[in-house]
Amino acid sequence: MVDVHAALDSAGLKNVHVREYVQYWAELTGAARVEVVSASDDARLISEALAEGEILPAGEGCYYSRSYAKDTARSEERTVVATSNPADKGVYNNWHPTAEMRPLLEERMRGASAGKTMYVVPYLMAPSGSPLERYAAGVELTDCRTVALHMIRMARVGVHYIEELADPDSFVRAVHVTGDLEKLGQGTPEDQRYFVTIADERTILHFGSSYGGNALLGKIAHGLRQAAYDGWASGEFLAEQFMLIGITDKVTGRRYHICGGFPSASGKTNLAMMLAPDELSDRYRVDFYGDDIAWLRVDPDDGKIYGLNPEFGVFGVAKDTNETTNPTALKAVAPGTGTLFTNVAYNDETHEVWWEGRTPKPPADVTGWRDWTGTLISERVPEDADAPWAHPNSRFTTTLANVPNIAPDFDDPKGVPIDAIIFGGRASDREPLIRAITDLAEGVYDGLTLGAEATFAAEGVDGVLRYDPMSMRPFMAYPEGAYAAHWLKVIGSAASKPIFAHVNWFQRDPEDGHYLWPGYRDNLRPLLWLLRLAEGEVRGRQTPVGIVPTKDELDLDGVAITPQDLETILTIDTPRWKEEMTYREQHLKQFNDLPEDIWQAHRRVAAALDDAD
Ligand code: SPV
């Protein structure tokens, strides 16, 4: 039997609650060794992982790994929120009773780490000293060294974080057991995987994957699902899948902060890391705080909403990252950054990495290049000749501090005051470039009806949105009606309320399909308009669905856009909107106990659209 206490003693881990927890799971999983991990162990763990072939060198101080081929993304179907209270069942949280789930997970995990090391990873999902610190501490147990390496990049990792807790028993217990990946039936009716958050016990049990959010438990399991539940149960905060940026006006010296939610593949990471367009960069600077998670609370001292990114790193999608779409991300993964690449293409001889969209065409000389599955490009069978070299969900993992425009105060424990909350999908029509919403209930209503267009038949009716409330559909921890009420309560209790807006960079010409708005850096322009609107410097034009900019209120210096396209993206298509309202009603009707304020907001918008005829 492994001597757990000797391992914990040698790491100086004294917290008795953590010790009991580690002891329990070391015994249950049958791990052969226990090792406590701090960020300072990174270099040694990297050397060991290189020696074992778990990672490969990818240029100076960067690394590459391939995951098991059937283990390349989160699985929403296998993700469960469990509690002891059936009233916690919502539409999206896939609720099951704890009494059913815990034994299932314990059965799968029993003996499943035999022969392996159990890494004990104490972490904090927030800067030290944050008012939300008591919700931020966790200890992940993982039997995968690469997961420990990811955690060091994505969270603040070290023994001291759990030695100094105000309540030493208040930490998230996050257990990750990989299992025998070749025998788990991923995606079949016999799928053995389970990703469970027992929210009212602050325990996360993930079995059957070593990829991304399935395995790095600080990120979405704790940072979103558990934190959303904690924020609701305590009444204190919101945890949202939001990016967070700062905008500084160098002339006035004012700093603004915007956070917001975007469903997958709507350009959230690119927006979070954007730079000001050349024409505006003398005056404005954009700072990066986070690309995936924000925790929001009201500060009792000044009554403002404060937002913080609980993460320490970026787990970004590699696909289509290039000098145009996201130059700051490329710098954040440059040599010397300690970046871990996963499932991109890799060159055995030069140690280079490549992914679709990195350059317009893949490297012409295929010598040494292997695709994400490890197959040499030169030896691909003809049927696979056009298959992507990198997996579409291939990733880079790098710490926040590597992002060149990281905000100087990114780890301020207080967080930053939020001026605006934005939502954005990927809509080919209907949604204008930006529409501002000043009413709280209408803003929350807009978040609840956020969605991304169904792109192919299997996902739904063409052109109909797949609703993704607040971009939290996969991370929803408790019922949607209560979620909406909690939003109204938290933001409603702020003395100065943020302005809301809905943005859309993706309108297309119905005839030739071209994008009407250039996007990327130019997305700063509508955001500047929004901040000026909030300051009362512009008035915009009221429409049934919010305030849109007039043409002359947008700073378009240097933007390549035709007058006709500009007109379209600043216009409300009333018939399309009316059609959308019937889908929204069906969507909202699924949710029990949706606050009357939200229904009223819905009816107000519907009535305004009727009046617009
Ligand atoms: C997402 O899927 O929204 C992510 C990546 O942020 S993962 O952590 O794998 O969920």
Ligand code: MN
């Ligand atoms: Mn995400």
